[in-house]
Amino acid sequence: MAPTVNTQLAAISRHLQDRPGLKTAALVSAPFTPNNTPDLYTQSLEKAFYDHATGLRPYLDRGDVYFNFDVRNGADRTSLNTISKNLCGRVTPDLVFYAGRATYLPTFLENLHQRQCRTTPITVVTGSDAATLDRKIPALNDPDAPISVLYVPLADPAQLSSKNNPDRALYKAFADEFGRPHHGHKFDPSHLASGWAVMAHDAFLTASLAIGKAVDPPQTPPHINAVGAQLYLFDTTNVIEGAGGIFRIDTRTGNRISTHDPRVVQLGTTGD
Structure with a gap:
């Protein structure tokens, strides 16, 4: 139910067209987990x-x-420190494409903040889990060492509730219902602070719509194959009106196709 990594980065690419002064990028990646198994998220980012x-x-x-x-046994701290210093070397990039988990991102940003060429602005581009980043960290709030972060959130409540969101009414209806009691129980309002409640709702909504369309009386419940087939038929006028907006499903890949381009979030200081 979320925009793919490619969709996120394509939106950032369009955003960067308005900043022609940014020309060069370094890639920093952590392709393996602390258990030394492939990290599918970070590898998809790098790809x-x-x-x-x-x-x-x-x-x-x-x-x-x-x-x-390397993220094994605390090696991320020393590795990211050395990498940050290297970014002041023969080439000082305008951008860093960070294909790593957000859990290591504060360490990286702090090291960038302390590097020798810290007065030179630098912009870090990364994936959606940067939404967990604390916007108040010193590395993102020092005009004398300008560092900014660009990412596309999966389902950002601030964006969804904005008047600029064409599907704002769908999110507002969801948020209002989320706060009401149901069968004597209520959801914790703080769960709306992230996009997970929205994505869970839209995933369940999509599944339930597919099940409903797969029913062929008198055969109930529908067969799993019939439900799976319906999931790949949400296209053209057959759309899903989710809390995160109106969307379709790519009939070839099964990925979400949003009606509107995802919006980029920028944190920190650009130095412009």
Whole structure:
């Protein structure tokens, strides 16, 4: 129910078109988990950064700087410290494409904040889990060491409730219902602070709509194959009116196709 990594980065690529001064990027990635198994999320990010379709590959080609860091046994702290210092070397990139988990991002930002060339502005581009980042950390609030972060959230309540959201009424109806008692119970209002409640709702809504469409009396409940087939038929006029907006399902991939382009969130200080 969430925008794919490629969709997120393509939106950021379009956003960067309004900042022509940013030309070069370094890639910083952590392709494995602390258990040394492949991290599918970070690997998908790295692949999308390289994908010409997202529009970000030229920044990497011009920057020609690539670093992996290890997250096992605390190695992330020392690795990210060295990487940050290296970004003041022969090439000082305008951008860093960060293909790592958000849990290690504050450490990286703090190291960027302390690097020798910290007065040179730098922008970090990353994936949706940056939504967990504390906006008040010192590294993002020092005009003398400008650092900004760009990402696309999966379902940001501030964006969904904004008057600029064409599907705002759908989110408002969901949020109002979320706060009401149901069978003597109420959801914790704080659960609306992240996008997880919205995505869970829209996933359940999509599944229930598919089940309803798959019913063929007198055969009830419908067969799992009939339900699966319906999931790939949410297209053209057959749309899902979710709390996160109106969307369709790609009939080839099963990915979400949003009616409107996702919006980019920018944190920190740009130094512009």
